[in-house]
Amino acid sequence: xxxERIPFATHADQTVLGADEIILNMGPQHPSTHGVLRVKLxxxxxxxxxxxxxxxxxxxxxxxxxxxxxxxxxxxxxDRMDYVAAVSNGLGYCEAVEKxxxxxxxxxxxxxxTILTELQRxxxxxxxxxxxxxxxxxxxxxxYCLREREEILxxxxxxxxxxxxxxxxxxxxxxxxxxxxxEKDVERFCTPFDKRVDEYESLLTENRIWVGRTKGIGIxxxxxxxxxxxxxxxxxxxxxxxxxxxxxPYAAYDQYKFEIPTGKNGDTYDRYIVRMEEMRQSRLICLQxxxxxxxxxxxxxxxxxxxxxxxxxxxxxxxxxxxxxxYIISDGTTQPYRVRIxxxxxxxxxxxxxxxxxxxxxxxxxxxxxxxxxxxxxxR
Amino acid sequence: MxxxxxxxxxxxxxPLVCAVIIVAVLPLVAGYIVLMERxxxxxxxxxxxxxxxxxxxxxxxxxxxxxxxxxxxxxxxxADKLIFWFAPLISVTAAMxxxxxxxxGPWFQIAELNIGxxxxxxxxxxxxxxxxxxxxxxxxHYSLLGALxxxxxxxxxxxxxxxxxxxxxxxAGTLSTREIIExxxxxxxxFAFAAPVGFFIYIVASIAETNRAPFDLPEAESELVAGYMxxxxxxxxxxxxxxxxxxxVVVASIATTLFLGGWLRPFAGxxxxxFLDFFPSLLMLVIGAYCFYRAPKQPVxxxxxxxxxVGLLIILAAIILAVPLIPAVGTMLxxxxxxxxxxxxxxxxxxxxxxxxxxxxxxxxRYRFDQLMRLGWQFLIPLSIVNVMGIGLALVLHRHWxxxxxxxxxxxxxxxxxxxxxxxxxxxxxxxxxxxxxEA
Numbered sequence: 155x156x157x158e159r160i161p162f163a164t165h166a167d168q169t170v171l172g173a174d175e176i177i178l179n180m181g182p183q184h185p186s187t188h189g190v191l192r193v194k195l196x197x198x199x200x201x202x203x204x205x206x207x208x209x210x211x212x213x214x215x216x217x218x219x220x221x222x223x224x225x226x227x228x229x230x231x232x233d234r235m236d237y238v239a240a241v242s243n244g245l246g247y248c249e250a251v252e253k254x255x256x257x258x259x260x261x262x263x264x265x266x267x268t269i270l271t272e273l274q275r276x277x278x279x280x281x282x283x284x285x286x287x288x289x290x291x292x293x294x295x296x297x298y299c300l301r302e303r304e305e306i307l308x309x310x311x312x313x314x315x316x317x318x319x320x321x322x323x324x325x326x327x328x329x330x331x332x333x334x335x336x337e338k339d340v341e342r343f344c345t346p347f348d349k350r351v352d353e354y355e356s357l358l359t360e361n362r363i364w365v366g367r368t369k370g371i372g373i374x375x376x377x378x379x380x381x382x383x384x385x386x387x388x389x390x391x392x393x394x395x396x397x398x399x400x401x402x403p404y405a406a407y408d409q410y411k412f413e414i415p416t417g418k419n420g421d422t423y424d425r426y427i428v429r430m431e432e433m434r435q436s437r438l439i440c441l442q443x444x445x446x447x448x449x450x451x452x453x454x455x456x457x458x459x460x461x462x463x464x465x466x467x468x469x470x471x472x473x474x475x476x477x478x479x480x481y482i483i484s485d486g487t488t489q490p491y492r493v494r495i496x497x498x499x500x501x502x503x504x505x506x507x508x509x510x511x512x513x514x515x516x517x518x519x520x521x522x523x524x525x526x527x528x529x530x531x532x533x534r
Numbered sequence: 535m536x537x538x539x540x541x542x543x544x545x546x547x548x549p550l551v552c553a554v555i556i557v558a559v560l561p562l563v564a565g566y567i568v569l570m571e572r573x574x575x576x577x578x579x580x581x582x583x584x585x586x587x588x589x590x591x592x593x594x595x596x597x598x599x600x601x602x603x604x605x606x607x608x609x610x611x612x613a614d615k616l617i618f619w620f621a622p623l624i625s626v627t628a629a630m631x632x633x634x635x636x637x638x639g640p641w642f643q644i645a646e647l648n649i650g651x652x653x654x655x656x657x658x659x660x661x662x663x664x665x666x667x668x669x670x671x672x673x674x675h676y677s678l679l680g681a682l683x684x685x686x687x688x689x690x691x692x693x694x695x696x697x698x699x700x701x702x703x704x705x706a707g708t709l710s711t712r713e714i715i716e717x718x719x720x721x722x723x724x725f726a727f728a729a730p731v732g733f734f735i736y737i738v739a740s741i742a743e744t745n746r747a748p749f750d751l752p753e754a755e756s757e758l759v760a761g762y763m764x765x766x767x768x769x770x771x772x773x774x775x776x777x778x779x780x781x782x783v784v785v786a787s788i789a790t791t792l793f794l795g796g797w798l799r800p801f802a803g804x805x806x807x808x809f810l811d812f813f814p815s816l817l818m819l820v821i822g823a824y825c826f827y828r829a830p831k832q833p834v835x836x837x838x839x840x841x842x843x844v845g846l847l848i849i850l851a852a853i854i855l856a857v858p859l860i861p862a863v864g865t866m867l868x869x870x871x872x873x874x875x876x877x878x879x880x881x882x883x884x885x886x887x888x889x890x891x892x893x894x895x896x897x898x899x900r901y902r903f904d905q906l907m908r909l910g911w912q913f914l915i916p917l918s919i920v921n922v923m924g925i926g927l928a929l930v931l932h933r934h935w936x937x938x939x940x941x942x943x944x945x946x947x948x949x950x951x952x953x954x955x956x957x958x959x960x961x962x963x964x965x966x967x968x969x970x971x972x973e974a
Contacts, residue, residue, distance in 0.1 A: 178679075179675075290900060291750075291898070293747075294579050294896045294897065298579075298580065358899070361898065361899065363748055363901055363905075364899050366901070366905050367900070367901075367902055514904065515679065516751075516900075
């Protein structure tokens, strides 16, 4: 019996050779579904004619937990969503609560936040590049990427003591003053980093096999991308010039000059090129920011006990994976009434079925990789 | 009388000893090729690789083998048990049998067959049955897809590899491995230089034949988990692994025999390069000295001692390789030098060929199945046919029209390269016409 839950199921006589379809279960334990994503594939030979993503294996009820924690207590939880880019998650949450409080972080805190968030974007993209290349069969770039990511994680460790789930920021600013060598460390990392990106590109960008595996795979036109609500590099690779850092500046992004790279065809190759260029742009932002870190306090005027006035707020930031939004309702107590998180990974994953249909099994891993999903964020 | 007895003993016992050596030593060799691969991979990826078991991980293959032997042997409930049990044996038998006709140095050969190369190619192609049957009998979708990919890939690339071999055979005029190498001695150049395009085709096709990256689709770990081996565990899995690495040795040996002059020293016919005779001993000495240099730096005393033992063994090999160079020994036992040094050069060339495999594996992403097929049928097979015709033309020009080797082979190589350029251009044009839109 064909599984009716898979949309647009075709029947045996509609396959090319009139053979039976195969239903292939990829995941939740599979080397390249990036965690615990389960994909049910409907195959005609090796051709994918339908797919369904089964998610929820990593569901921890983060949004529900928020309702039983104070605003401050909940902050570390958001680091566990997109654990590859914990700093960005924290920034979004802190700024959303600040907006709700009507407070603002002082300029020094905002600049340091910007530096760390951009480093986190580089780290996240590096990890994406390594695993994406590994999925497509290139073993070596992963180790080069991790080598550079390690340097970023060391900076995080020096700054706040943690490498992965950092909880680097506090609501209202920063808890700790930046350590003395921060500028030097960031400069030491950023100055040679564009050569490192060139190195990755020399392995992949003009490699015939890489181009063959990514060009024309998983095409998403600009209209489709907008219709699916895609954001981040997935949207920009389709040619839509939309970046929240420019459109609705937060932290200190309005002070710096940077480009928004966009693609043309919206295929896997364009998404690769866009992300590579974003790493170079993030490097430029970091270099601009360390030139002039304003002196002054690091904590804004927020009380010890946070009691925002009743009301609601939506605040979105440009996380490495796309638009990360926090919608918080306050009822005037110390605990949020409701926290709703807009995870970019989940909403980008919606387009998976559209992108994979008609491609081959080998392209499944390429498309999962190019969407840059983190299951912690998809399931929350 | 004495000579007759000696001849009889040699004709019976040498092949037998060689066979025992192959069956007993080849698993070990395969294990150490794995170690070499991990070390090469680590080197290219800015890390160290195995370092724990023995100094620099030198005992890692043995630890792995013991682990695989004592692992639980799991057979899936729904598997076709007899075939599941039998399939890895087919693969490993075929791979080992193919070694029997190879000549590693003028002494070391189990069977001197007049159809040597044909036998090797035919027998090693049987290994595909093990893969297809194993994949089918596992009763798993991943295994089945892996087995089907493997069958299609083998059929396609066996053709191209076969045609590339035909090119070499035309030059040699014989199928016997021994005579092929002697023919290269007569020509004065290795066939890799007389037919570079054929050599290139053989490199590509042999990578595909042994299921190595970038053509490792049957076991693409990021797509099909482990392809046809997904349901195998323990020693049965180890047998597939052994077959894969033995196949690598086989194709490297074929390439060495046919294209790289087999056991011949580089510039074997030129007395000016006779100083290369010292190269084997010197290389071994350098490696041995490096072992001694590393020995005090080992973390544990046992490891230091082991390292010294390894260094001593390598220096012993250096001395053995140096013995035939003593003039008195050379006149007393004239067969000693070609035997020992031939084996050294053969293994060195085969090792470099395997190193090339590894290098490619860590550099390139994986092909997709349709791209693999397109490369095979639209590029390699037509090109290999053109290559055979080109070599035929060169031989006619040389033998009947009196052209020199350089002119004849230079001209035909250029013609073949032109054909390759045309095929590449036409293939690219065709690709552009069939843009994959991504719609069912």
